Amino acid sequence: MLNFNFAPFxxxxxxxxxxxxITDEDVNEVFELRSNAETMRYIPRPLAKTTExxxxxxxxxxxxxxxxxxxxxxxxxxxxxxxxxxxxxxxxQPENYRAEIGYILLPEFHxxxxxxxxxxxxxxxxxxxxxxxxxxxxxxxxxSASEKVLQKCGFVKEGHLRECQFYEGKFIDKVIxxxxxxx
Numbered sequence: 001m002l003n004f005n006f007a008p009f010x011x012x013x014x015x016x017x018x019x020x021x022i023t024d025e026d027v028n029e030v031f032e033l034r035s036n037a038e039t040m041r042y043i044p045r046p047l048a049k050t051t052e053x054x055x056x057x058x059x060x061x062x063x064x065x066x067x068x069x070x071x072x073x074x075x076x077x078x079x080x081x082x083x084x085x086x087x088x089x090x091x092x093q094p095e096n097y098r099a100e101i102g103y104i105l106l107p108e109f110h111x112x113x114x115x116x117x118x119x120x121x122x123x124x125x126x127x128x129x130x131x132x133x134x135x136x137x138x139x140x141x142x143x144s145a146s147e148k149v150l151q152k153c154g155f156v157k158e159g160h161l162r163e164c165q166f167y168e169g170k171f172i173d174k175v176i177x178x179x180x181x182x183x
Contacts, residue, residue: 002094002131004068010129012073014121017114019073022061022086026074029083030054033104042140043104044167061088075105075118084109087118089126089135097133099126110145119153127181136178150177 012019022030031054033039035047048054064070072088085105092099101122103115126132137155139146155177163171 002097004071004092004094004130006065006068006071009065010071010125012121012125013078014117016078017117018076018078018081019087019118019121020076020081021065022058022072022074022083024055024058026083027051027054027058029074029106030058030086033083033086033106036107038107039104042143042146044140044165044172061086073118075103075114084114085118087115087122089122089130097131098136099130099132100136100138101126102137115146116149116152119149123153123179132181134178134180136176138174138176141173141175147175147177153179155179 009021011021028051031048031051034045034054034057035049037047040047048057061070061072065072070088070090070092072086072090074083075085075087076083085103087101087103089099090102101119103118105115123135126135135155136158137146137150139150141160156179158176158178161174161176164174165172
């Protein structure tokens with residue numbers, strides 16, 4: 001079984017981006033991400049209604065890092081520390097050497113390859129640093145942009161779960177993608 005340790009917090013850089021720790025100073029950007037109906041369209045979670053909701057979300061992210069149960073990074077451009085999005089490993093399964101990757105990005109930054117760039121970098125981090133055997137992503141079947149990102153990054157569709165979650169008065173589908181460590 002794996003033992004995760006996120007101390008010290010790993011700051012990760014790509015060609016254009018810095019993935020850094022999210023702090024309370026990011027509250028306005030986290031609120032913007034989590035309160036935007038378009039951004040949250042494919043994420044079955046309640047919209048943030050206040051900046052207090054965003055602070056609670058930041059505290060939850062921080063607690064998971066401290067407890068080594070999950071890790072999220074704020075996505076920023078190298079020349080600007082403003083948060084553009086969040087990416088991380090959720091639902092860590094140390095007993096299965098597996099973790100779920102998830103991400104969210106402000107709409108004005110869609111279509112620029114930012115999520116593809118960060119997912120590719122976090123695949124390397126997941127396999128080399130965390131010693132994962134597999135990485136999964138669970139998406140809404142209507143989220144074609146996320147599906148394209150996963151396919152570009154080598155993920156394979158494992159299954160389509162029909163009406164497997166009840167959210168806001170209706171049953172929703174989920175699609176599971178996964179990537180195995182190259183042997």
